[in-house]
Each structure stands twice: as structure tokens, then as C-alpha cells.
Amino acid sequence: MNTTPATTVAAQDTVAAAAATPDRPQAFAALGLTADEFARIVSILGRRPTDAELAVYSVMWSEHCSYKSSRKHLRQFADKAPETDVLLAGIGQNAGVVDIGQGYAVTFKIESHNHPSYVEPFQGAATGVGGIVRDILAMGARPVAVMDALRFGPADAPDTHRVLPGVVGGISFYGNCLGLPNIGGELAFDPCYLGNPLVNALCVGVLRHEDLKLAAATGPGNQVILFGSRTGPDGIGGASVLASASFGGAGEGAKRPSVQVGDPFMEKLLVECCLELYRAGLVVGIQDLGAAGVACATTELAAGGGTGMRVWLDQVPLRDAALGPAEILMSESQERMMAIITPEHVSAFMAVCARWDVQATVIGEVTNSGRLEMTWHGAQVVDIPPGSAADQGPVYDRPIRRPDTQDGLNADDAGRLPRPAPGSAGLGATVRADLLLLLGSPEGGDKTWVTEQYDRYVRGDTVLATPHDAGLLRVDESTGLGVALATDGNGRYCQLDPYTGTQLALAEAYRNVAMSGARPLAVTNCLNFGSPEDPAVMWQFTEAVRGLADGCQQLGVPVTGGNVSFYNQTGSAPIQPTPVIGVLGVHDDVSRRVGSGFTETGAQIVLLGETRAEFGGSLWAWLRHGHLGGMPPAVDLEAERALARVLVTAAARGLLATAHDLSDGGLAIALAEACLSGGTGCAIALPADPATFLFSESAGRAVVAVRSGAESQVASLCAESRVPTLALGATGGSALEVSGLFAVPLDELRDVHRGALPALFG
């Protein structure tokens, strides 16, 4: 169905026409290019670009695809990378690939779909899942699980009631239909996200070492095959216009059609089809089509292979026959892949696609010209060096300025907030009320309303999922090898100090992975920030990147890849800087996993780590006092390493019944969650200053329940690693009881915890 009226062909801007009409005005600004960038294109080509070439450069040089504002800073992840032999593929590939032993490798990545999810929550979030799954698939891996980190405006704001149910419904629809268990994530609320929610989706895949695939078009004469869905007009300019500009101001309506529409069934077919193609050894190189569609896939494949490519754009199967070359190049229609195949394998390739009812079309061939050449019904419409679009885009050194308001913010110490003094009258009643306030808030409350809409059991390898600290998946049924994953971010901490806040997010994800008994191995990240054109935002960004690079170096875990999402702001107001950090760990024997709930009666409860009076950016300060100021909790990465070492060793030796990380809401929330998720109460006593012990958010802490008889072994493990311990009490009973202060029956605790989200969202 590629018959196009001759008039349309004649109307296309060709390479010859571009050379003949050097002064024809072109609407580069509407495509998001600056005058300087346009001049640079002209200089690369030695003539003005054709409309189709302009389309390619506009999407490939967009912030979203080129990382032009961040690239300079992201180099630190490589420069400061710790010595490691676990990386099989790193930054720059579709996703990082990590060796987990026994011949297995794991690839994982987290990516944002923030703006589409605000414009059209259901489809925006659904296609966010679809996009990250194809990234993982393109590495040669079978996708095995997803997670999502979600941030919305206030839970009681009317627009949150439009956005949140749609986003959750979209993730549920797409992920469930694909058959990928959703094993965890985050849910947070803050006014700063009201006009710009954050929807970050993570996918993890498993492959054998020898199955690794790269995005490279090698071997002149090899065929270029586009397969999956037909190309339609959806998502045109999604990368350049939607993902690389801020919301607010005029023209917002014009962005509405830029959101893609997802078809998870087609994606499921594409997954099974690709895996069968890989098994049959039919694929030389492969690339998913995400942002910037055919433009991105062709330029990156050709650039990656150091070759050239000839593409017959009129061969691309269309859903809308009226589309021209520029639109085909920019379309972000979902569920498409591009493969490089030797000519003798084309028929076998087509047979596999037919078995899965996947449409596949030869649209070009690899050449040795060093040029990306495209024709439209015989007329040449693109002739560019592929690297100039894929790798050699503009790089900006944006101005950086620490905001003038930062000192005042940091001086507004949360330590001054009134909290009940030890021994004061009404102390017990006050801390009890504060506990229930936090526990019954949308942020501190039970997330079942969301997670119950996701399939967490499919594939039968989910060992731990929400509400445990990390998701844990079995990789090999015979050996018990598994992987654990956690994502964390905290906008409040990062607002106070982006360097420390980012390290706190890294430390928390690292700690969460260790809670399950897994050894933290590698890091991915999704860096959500405001406009890079705002020097204050660039300061936040550079501090966050520096913090993450330094933190990873100190913890000995490399960054394997990630995603930068700029322009998250409403008008001139940026979101809180929100780097979301994902940590992957390896579990040697998933049957020795440790969950976060109190399940045994009579087990000794021990608090690991040191508690200081740290309330800056805490959930307690925010919910109890509406306060955000001072400094976030201090980071001690050596202490985090020591804590993780203790937990992993103790889990391997079977010493722990429970391990739960302390984070938002401190010990109070951690104890309540452990009681509720395990269905067992506890009785504890607190030293000196109970309010501090209950609500401080000092990092590097965990609460554990020790298996009966293992108390001295755990104590000596902690002593060896210099991890401070404090015996708090024991599990058991049907209440959370703090000696001399208060008791809350589990039923009451559960009602408060479970009630928050259903009360708001039905």
C-alpha cells in the first residue's frame, strides 16, 4: 500500500532541489532547532538540508536524543567508574549489560515518559513501559520484569485524580498484557509535580553472555528490515517538541497529538518474534524504534557499524498513506524494531515473523559509502554522514549558578521544629498521633491501591515484590541464582542539597537491594530536572551528577546507563531535582531471601546503624509541620557498604527472619510496615529521646528480626563490620507497642495504613 500520487512525489524536497534553492526559508525553529544549530547543519552538508534531512537532525539533535546539555557532565560516570569486571556493555548502548555469573547476564534501564503521561496519562504511561521493554529486547535479552517510579502532585488535587488513575491504568494495561511482572517501584506526591508528573519505567532482561546484541549495521550488502507495527502519524516530533521543551504558555494544545498509542499485544508478539530470531541466529544487528523512530534507528545503526546505508522510504508500511518522508522519519509509532540481516537469511527471517503474525519489510541495505542515503519513489531526499546526526550533535556548556535562595533554605534548620521532649507530658500520645499521621498519608500509606493493578506473579519467578524493599527475581531454577532491584529518589532531599540528596537516593536503593540478601552490583539512573537553560537547574543537575558519580565510585558499583529528562517544569517553576536511582544486585540463592515483614514470633528486633537528630527534608517535617529546610541527612557510604555486607552475609547464613530498610518516616514507619506486611506485632523500648528515634531519617539504617539462636552471630557480624546495633525488643503479639509510650493494635494500624489511597481514589 505504498502507492502515492505523483503530485506528492513531485512536491517532496529532494537533495537536488536543496542544492538548487539554497535560500529557500525553512521552519527549523518550529522543529526545535536554534539558528546556530541550523547553520551547523548547512555547514556539515555544504548546502541547506532537505525537509527530510531537517527532520532527521531536528529529532536527533533534540535534548532528548542528543543529551546536548548533559553530555559534558555525564562523562564523570565513565571517568570515575570503579574498577569492575562485571560490565559486558556500558553507557551508550541501548542498555547496560551486567555479568551475574553462571553464564548469565542481566540488562536493565530506567527511562522517563513524563510529558506524554501528563498530556495523555493512560497512553503516555503505557507507551513508556513499551519503550523501555524494547530497549531491553534490543540487547538480545528476554524482558523479565518491570518497575515504575511515579511522582504526582498533591493526592487531593483535582488534576492528580485525572493523572494518577490514568498512569496506573496505562502501566497495568500494557505491562499485564505483555506478561511482565511488576515487582516494585515508588509512589510519591508533592505540589511541585502537579503540572509535571514523573513517570519513570524500569525494565530488566536476562540473556546468556553469547546472546548479547549490538546496534550496528555491519556488512555492506546486508538487508535492513523494519518489522512490527505499521508507521502512522502518531508521536511525530515527540522527542523534539514534547520531551525537549517545558509545559506552559501558548501552543500547548498543539502538542496533544504528539503522544503515541500503544498496542501491547503487538509488543508481546514482537518480543517472542525477536527472541525466536535471536535463537535461530538470524540477526546481525538490531535496534528498537523509540524516540525519533526511523530517523534514530537508521542513523544509529549506520553510525554504530561505521558503514553507510541506503533506505527506500517509500517501502515503509504505513497506516496513513498520506505520510511523506519527513513524517515517516519522525513518527514515533510504537512496537517497531529494525534489524540487519544477511541476504541469505531474509527468507528464514520472514518465516519467523509470519509465524508470529508480525509484518516485516526490507526497507534498505547496508553500504560502504559512509553516507545515509534515502530515496522516496526514486528521488533522493536524504544524503548525510550518519555520525553527524547520531553522535556529533551539538554539545552545550550551559551556564551554572547556585541559586541565591539555597543558603536561606539550608539555614532554615529542621532541628528547630518543635518535637516532644523526653519525659514531657503527653509524649506518648503525641508520637502515637504523629505515627498515625505519617502512616495514613498518601506518601506513607499502603500502596496496594496501585500495586494491586499490576500482575506480580506472571512468569513464576517473582520471589519478592512490593511491599518488600527490593524486587527479587529467580533467574535459574536449578541453582537459585537471582537478581534484586530497587529504585529510589527523594526530591525533598535533593532540593536541600542535590549532591547529598542524590547520594542518599543511591544509598537507599543500594541498601534496599542488600535487605533481600542480594549483593549490589550496578546502577542505572533517570535524572528528572527542570530546564537546562535555567542556570539554577543546571547547578542542581551538575551537583546531582557529581554526587552520583562520586557515590558509585565509593560504593564500587558502576553506572551502566541511564536517561536524562530535562524541561520538567511548569512555566518558570522547575520540579524539585529528582534523580531516580536504580540498583541491581545478584542473589546467590533466592531460597535464602529475606523479606521485610515480621513473620516470626519471639524474634529479637535489632536496629542497625546510627540514629542522629536529622529531620531536614524528612516526611515528619513535611507532613507534621509543612516544613522543608535545613540539610538532608548525612551520607556515610562506608557505613552503607558495611551495613550491606552484614545483611548479605547474615542472609546467606540464614540468620535473619526480617530485614527492613529505614527511610521516609524513619523507624516509626519501618516498624509499622514490618508489623503489617508480616501480620505480627512487636514490643520495643526506645532509649533517651523517643521522638528522635522514631522520626529521624538518618541514613544507613535497617531494622532486623533475628532468627532464634542466631543473636550472637548477628552481633559479632555487626561488630566485625563496625555496624552499630541497638536491641529494641521482640516480635509478637497483635500490636505495635513502644514501652511506656503507646500501643497501637494492628487492626487500627492496618485501617489507617490501608485507608489513605482508597479514600482518595475510590
Next chain:
Amino acid sequence: MTARIGVVTFPGSLDDRDARRAVKRAGATPVELWHGDPSLHQVDAVILPGGFSYGDYLRCGAIARFAPVMAEIVVAAAHGLPVLGICNGFQILCEAHLLPGALTRNQGQRFINRDVRIRIDNNTSAWTSGYDAGAEITVVLKSGEGAYVADDQTLAELDARGQILGRYVDGNPNGSVAAIAGVVSESGNVAGLMPHPEHAIDDLTGPATDGLQFFTSVLQAVAVA
């Protein structure tokens, strides 16, 4: 010789791997059956697993009932072949009229993934003979269109003939009529169940091991036949 239990894979099947694992755990040999292949390859019983057979954008199971393999299953079921449809498989069996009633959108309109308790009301079918009558078991519900419906006369007949396989206890999660979680055919060889027993066979990866007896029960039925 161990029993050979076929598990059908439609293009959008998702829990086929899990069903095969449960078959193996029960001591039988799982046999992969393909939706487009009109042969049952001499299996002793068939499982239609969970998933979204053909995307199911129209109505769950509405297209799957026309798959080549389904024509074989309909004939074999009439001759007594044990057939178990789980979740999407249950929907397909209803669409194929091997079981009465239909599955509709959950009350509340949302997908639900929850560990649920069901009471086994029929312990004489090919798939439930290993349970005590009235046994309460924990299995995994995960579906968006799991609300069972049938007209009053059908319900009365199902009740009278003991064709209600099981009912939800401790609440009715999806608004199924009479809290029905599963039904069996009059002859007892065809069973459909909305929650997933194959996700409750191992404490490591599921909430319980209560679901395994579905897969061991059928071995008894096959051995007798």
C-alpha cells in the same frame, strides 16, 4: 509412563510457562501445544493458560475460540478429555460453550492482582478430586475481566448439579455472581477457574502450595481412564 498434559500457547498466552512448571511439579510431562496446530498430539489432558490469547481488545477469548486447536479440544472434551481453563483459559472455555456463563469486567473496573481464598465446592471433577469437600485454599487472582455471570436458570442448574467448582470466601473481589470463582462441566472433565492455581505451587514464588492438587488430581483421572 507419566501422563502427558498439553498446555496451549496462543500468541498472547502469558502463564503457559507457569502451567507447564506446575504440570512438571505434579509429576507429569508438559507438552507444548500451538494455537495454530490442529492436533492435540495424543495428550492425556489439556490446560488453557492465562494471558490475553489474541490481545483480547474485543472480548476476552472471543477470537481464541476459533483457533484451529480449539476445534480439536471441543471434540476431545466431548469424549471426556480433561480440560482446565485458567483465567483467560476459563474465558475461552465459556466463549467456546464448553462451560456455561461468561466472564465480564470486574466490578470496580480495575485489574486486580490479589491472593484470594476460595472454597472447593466440587471435589469430584477431574481437576479437584484431590481436595476435601469444602476445603479452603489460597490461590492468586489476577484479572481485569473476572466477574462470572450467568442467568438465574443456569445458576440454579449449576447449583443443583454440583457444577460450582469453588467460590470466593472472605469477600467477593470482582463481583462474580454468587461469588463463583470456577465451574465444571456436567460430566466433570472440563473445569474453568478464574484465579490461578499454578501460581500457588511453591512458597518461594507464590502465597501457598494449595494449587498443586489441581495438577495432581488430573493424574488420578487420567490413570483411571
